[in-house]
Structures are given as C-alpha cells and as structure tokens.
Amino acid sequence: MGINPVGINPMGINIGGRHMQDISLTVNGTTHKLSVADNELLVDVIRNDLRLTGTHVGCDTSQCGACVVHVDGRSLKSCTMLAVEADGKKVTTIEGIGAAGLSRLQQAFRDNHGLQCGFCTPGMIMSATELLARNPKPDEATIRHWLEGNICRCTGYHNIVKSVQAAAM
Numbered sequence: 001m002g003i004n005p006v007g008i009n010p011m012g013i014n015i016g017g018r019h020m021q022d023i024s025l026t027v028n029g030t031t032h033k034l035s036v037a038d039n040e041l042l043v044d045v046i047r048n049d050l051r052l053t054g055t056h057v058g059c060d061t062s063q064c065g066a067c068v069v070h071v072d073g074r075s076l077k078s079c080t081m082l083a084v085e086a087d088g089k090k091v092t093t094i095e096g097i098g099a100a101g102l103s104r105l106q107q108a109f110r111d112n113h114g115l116q117c118g119f120c121t122p123g124m125i126m127s128a129t130e131l132l133a134r135n136p137k138p139d140e141a142t143i144r145h146w147l148e149g150n151i152c153r154c155t156g157y158h159n160i161v162k163s164v165q166a167a168a169m
C-alpha cells in the first residue's frame with residue numbers, strides 16, 4: 001500500500017481483506033508515515049512504497065543477501081523482517097550510503113573491480129559497511145566469514161574481498 005501522509009488509516013483497519021497498520025519509518029534520515037499490510041515485508045515497502053530500488057531481491061529463500069539494509073545500525077536481510085516490525089526504527093539503504101558521494105568502501109569496489117553485473121553489490125556494501133564499522137582492520141578470513149550471507153552470482157568474491165581489504169587500509 002502507498003504512503004499515507006494524512007494518516008487516514010487508523011491502526012488495525014482492514015482494507016480489501018488485508019489487515020493494515022500505520023507505521024513510522026525513518027529511512028536515510030527522512031521519516032515516512034506508512035500504511036502497510038501486517039504481512040508486508042520491509043523490502044517490499046522499501047522498494048515499492050518508497051521507490052528505493054537499490055535494495056534488491058535476489059531470492060525467495062532469505063539466502064542471497066541482495067536485500068541487506070541497516071536497521072538501527074545493524075545489517076539485516078530486509079526480506080526477513082515484516083514492515084510492522086520496523087515501526088519506529090531507523091533504516092539505511094544503499095541510497096543513504098552513497099548520498100554524499102561514494103563512501104570509501106564504494107570507491108574501493110570501483111577501484112578494485114569489486115562488481116561485475118552489480119546485482120549483489122548493494123547488499124555487499126551494506127554488509128561490509130557494518131563490518132568495517134565494527135572492525136576497521138578485518139583480515140581476509142574475517143571478511144569472508146562476515147560476507148557468508150551475501151551471494152554473488154557472478155562469483156566475483158576475490159575482488160569483493162580485495163575491495164573490502166582496500167577500504168580497510
């Protein structure tokens with residue numbers, strides 16, 4: 001369902017057989033009042049309601065990691081969270097990471113050919129951004145372990161890891 005700027009839909013109303021709830025999401029620094037179905041996934045709200053399509057959907061099994069965003073500063077597969085569970089939380093998408101110009105990590109991906117088709121890249125960047133925030137100097141094994149939940153169908157793992165290492169230096 002779409003953005004509900006005037007708050008017409010009170011908590012708990014049924015629309016077209018779907019149980020709707022009003023939520024508030026702060027995404028990339030902007031707070032949105034939304035009316036969402038109680039079974040709607042966070043990734044669908046991000047992509048369909050907010051039109052932030054840099055967050056990708058690459059599977060229906062919660063394995064690929066293309067949908068990773070930050071929720072209250074932690075990496076999370078946004079296909080595994082209901083939008084109603086994110087009520088009141090702060091979400092950062094890939095658009096928020098690159099808003100003020102490429103981050104050091106994004107530049108490192110660019111410089112080290114860390115992407116091929118680019119489909120997995122937003123999720124890789126979101127996951128690795130949290131890693132570097134927690135551990136500014138991760139070794140290769142740590143990087144590979146951290147990115148286990150992110151699949152690159154182009155199998156560009158070598159340069160992805162190299163990119164994260166370059167950003168860590």
Ligand code: FES
Pocket residue numbers: 056057058059060061062063064065066067068077078079080
């Ligand atoms: S779309 Fe979320 S893990 Fe694949």
Ligand code: FES
Pocket residue numbers: 114115116117118119120121151152153154155156
């Ligand atoms: S660069 Fe193509 S899926 Fe990773």
